[in-house]
Each structure stands twice: as structure tokens, then as C-alpha cells.
Amino acid sequence: xxxxxxxxxxxxxxxxxxxxxxxxxxxxxxxxxxxxxxxxxxxxxxxxxxxxxxxxxxxxxxxxxxxxxxxxxxxxxxxxxxxxxxxxxxxxxxxxxxxxxxxxx
Numbered sequence: 001x002x003x004x005x006x007x008x009x010x011x012x013x014x015x016x017x018x019x020x021x022x023x024x025x026x027x028x029x030x031x032x033x034x035x036x037x038x039x040x041x042x043x044x045x046x047x048x049x050x051x052x053x054x055x056x057x058x059x060x061x062x063x064x065x066x067x068x069x070x071x072x073x074x075x076x077x078x079x080x081x082x083x084x085x086x087x088x089x090x091x092x093x094x095x096x097x098x099x100x101x102x103x104x105x
Contacts, residue, residue, distance in 0.1 A: 077102055 077099065084095050 073102070 080095050080099050080102075084092055084099065
């Protein structure tokens with residue numbers, strides 16, 4: 001059984017252990033993609049999983065972008081409609097043209 005009183009700390013071994021840990025961290029950080037390929041025994045599963053992840057991220061980005069863009073355009077449309085109702089001279093005609101363009105597209 002491990003007993004702290006029997007253990008003598010050697011400063012040289014502590015330095016060596018720290019160097020080994022730093023080296024292992026560097027190897028782990030540098031492997032990245034290659035390390036994932038080495039870890040996965042069947043690379044086709046890895047590639048299939050990565051393909052599905054990319055597909056769903058792209059799909060989520062497209063849907064979120066569409067929702068956000070339509071919300072922004074809706075707010076702009078109602079803001080312009082409000083400005084038209086106020087009936088500001090010279091600006092009302094221009095705003096009516098902009099709203100007409102938005103409705104037609």
C-alpha cells in the first residue's frame with residue numbers, strides 16, 4: 001500500500017515527469033485529425049459521421065439564416081408601413097415605392 005511517509009520526493013524525477021506531461025500534451029494537441037483517424041478502427045464510420053455532422057450543421061445554418069432574415073425583413077416592412085401612415089411629406093412617396101417593391105418580390 002502506498003504510504004506518504006515512505007515516499008521521498010526526488011526533484012529530478014518531478015522535472016522529468018513534468019517534461020513528459022508537456023510532451024504528451026504537445027503530441028495530443030498536434031495529432032488532432034490524424035489522432036481521430038488512428039483512434040477510429042473503421043475509417044468509413046468516421047467519414048460517415050463527419051459527413052452527417054456537416055450536413056446537419058449546414059441545414060441548421062440555412063434554416064436559422066432564413067428565419068432571422070425573414071424576421072428582420074418583417075420588422076423593416078412594418079416600420080416602413082408605420083412611417084407611411086404618419087404621412088411625412090416627400091418621404092411618404094419614396095416609402096410607398098419601397099413597400100411596393102417588397103410586396104412584389
